[in-house]
Amino acid sequence: MNFEELLQRPLREVLQTYPYLRDFFAALAISLPNSTIGFGEFLAGQDTAKLEEFSLGQEELRKQCAEFINQMELFKVQGDQRIREITVKAGYDKNGQAEKQDLILRTGEVVCVVGPTGSGKSRLLADIECLAQADTPSGRSVLLDGQAPDQRQRLSGEQQLVAQLSQNMNFVMDLSVEEFITMHAESRLVVDIEHTVEQVYTTAVSLAGESFSRQTPVTALSGGQSRALMIADVACLSRSPIVLIDEIENAGVDRRQALQILVQEEKIVLIATHDPLLALSGDRRLVIRNGGVASIIETSEEERQGLLQLAELDHRLNRLREQVRAGERLDFDLQQFFQ
Amino acid sequence: MSKGLFRFITVAGPPSCGKTSVILRTIEPLIAQGYKVGVVKFDCLTSEDHVRYQQAGVTVKKGLAGSLCPDHFFIANIEQAVQWGKKKGFDLLISESAGLCNRCSPHIRNVMAVCVIDHLSGVHTPRKIGPMLKTADVVVLTKGDIVSQAEREVFAFRVRQVNSRAAVLPVNGLTGQGNLLLQQHFQQAPQVDSLEGRKLRFTMPAALCSYCLGETQIGEDCQIGNVKTMDFS
Structure with a gap:
């Protein structure tokens, strides 16, 4: 996954590809708008004061989001590996x-x-x-x-x-x-x-x-x-x-x-x-x-x-x-x- | 091990999740191997857990926060606790504290941080716990032997969603099953000499309103200082 590229795509599309991101935002009490907003724009639009409550800044939010997707994709792959x-x-x-x-x-x-x-x-x-x-x-x-x-x-x-x-x-x-x-x-x-x-x-x-x-x-x-x-x-x-x-x-x-x-x-x-x-x-x-x-x-x-x-x-x-x-x-x- | 350096670990978790049992089951084999282990138990009003450590032959120091915020109490005393551990010549010192409102976390940068939570608290718990879980290096899951496999798997998954970097280890606090890997983490904990100048992994709550200072009466006139109000409109 190229996160920089992902930031350019619409939020709706990103959520469709990575549905578990809903959990990520729910945990941060961030609600997801039903609009055509871009993913990057959506992340950048988060209220800094609210993020502060989770000890997060803009950059940290992006970093954690990318890390989350990586981990979940890894988890998916592991689930497919079967030990015989x-x-x-x-x-x-x-x-x-x-x-x-x-x-x-x-x-x-x-x-x-x-x-x-x-x-x-x-x-x-x-x-x-x-x-x-x-x-x-x-x-x-x-x-x-x-x-x-x-x-x-x-x-x-x-x-x-x-x-x-x-x-x-x-x-x-x-x-x-x-x-x-x-x-x-x-x-x-x-x-x-x-x-x-x-x-x-x-x-x-x-x-x-x-x-x-x-x-x-x-x-x-x-x-x-x-x-x-x-x-x-x-x-x-x-x-x-x-x-x-x-x-x-x-x-x-x-x-x-x-x-x-x-x-x-x-x-x-x-x-x-x-x-x-x-x-x-x-x-x-x-x-x-x-x-x-x-x-x-x-x-x-x-x-x-x-x-x-x-x-x-x-x-x-x-x-x-x-x-x-x-x-x-x-x-x-x-x-x-x-x- | 060079002189004065020893391993220090902060263990935190909601009340009654099995912290003391997990710690005991994990350090018993280490003590049998010749490790000198000490425990500092932080609590709010009362605690009898120190008796369990004493019975197991572990040197324990108890600290009660009383009327103070337990997390502020913890951080104001932790350097002294480390110096006590150094004087006692421990190889391993563990601080055990209960996260009461789940807002805070006693975890310190470059000090091994362990969070204990139990399966009985429900699958929504991992999201509610916050920094104590989010900033931990090792998450220990207890009481798994009495819930279904599905619930264990969902629980572990949700823990990973909140903290994807941590090791997630199921440990049975009664039988000790699963403690081997936790022991190995303990044995690899970074060594410390002093915590002077170290930083918390997460900020303590913003405080100082009139209620912090002992106010008990309800009403707008009594609220002075750092107050946040809800929107009921």
Whole structure:
């Protein structure tokens, strides 16, 4: 972008090319006229006394405006770069024992993380989050597409690798479902916002046991509906290549479909779970012990077969759940139920 | 490290956003590595946060602004605080202050400036906070573990819109998760010997109206000095 050239163009045109400039001026309490004024003329016409309140002068205003456009364009480009492979080079467990193998995570993969509380699941995750370079207690290093991350970029926090979904998370904003998705899409500088909102909304509804409208306030959604919206939103709109799921509760969300959607959207899915149905839905299981990755178990053919039976059982349990929800009486013979 | 020089950092943020927790979680590993760390806690009327530092074995000095504007109080005492830190032989001195009306900022040129804000305060907060955020070198986002991913991403985006130069780091003040990168920033903070002659990054509020001087009565006759009136026409 050539800022000097931009100053010669009409304000209206500049706003069309860089719609986020509206945010820049809103933050400075500058209103935008609906006239044919030139961009440079508009900037030069700002009241010096008002700018002074923000410790700005004419020159500083132009400088910050140019800087803002540069940053936002950079942000856009970064959003388009997709990481396909994350390597966690082996480190040490809490006793200083070396981990046996490097861990390579690829997009479209579901990996379960298993181990009791305190075994070191958070430690592994924290290493990935901070892009460890042998400078955390575990001594692990993280490579992105085979490359060590740039230290300046690492310290800037620009690259958040892990999006998280956990049962402790809530919506705290007072917005409708539609406004909520729109706001997230805007912050990703998405061009076709309406299309994205529709995509996230329909995905969320298909995941939720009970439907909801686009006008429902996000804070009024049930537990299952909230989770469904969070999953759909992370799948379609999150910048982060990894999605960490901390136990999805059974009720109100189609968990297997949720995994499918995340995989389709080319996420690396990590699930901390001890639920056999979810664990077997993964391609691999990382067994964490004493702060280190003790072993990596590939899901076997037998386990995959077993998964079919588990899924059937889960399906039957879900039917019972639906009956309870509908206010019906459950009369069933356990013998028959398990057959 | 040459004699007398040590690292100094100003940490600011709205009340109850988790400043003390973030600082504690971040300096604990440094202390374990042998760093000598001191904290100056600036507050308005009361503060019990110094107890938390003491419990963690950190040398802390508390300053209460009382009837004075907290930001004016801060700037009038900060050079003394630095001299205290020098005398104590700290490797790292941190000043913690709450930005109360969001109009001001304690950040000083060429001194590492950290702003802490929490996700629970809502996505409009980054725009409301002003200079304390706008002039910071590092922005720490807390309480992210209880809001949705979307809200975290929108929040971080809006912080970047207000301050595109700063590093933006999520840190969990309870578990310390995310503190490693903040630690590395702390370890790279510019060193100081004295703040004599240094400048604030942003001006303090224009003051000196009759209310600054203790006037409590309402009415045009009581307003003397630097007064700004709204247009209700």
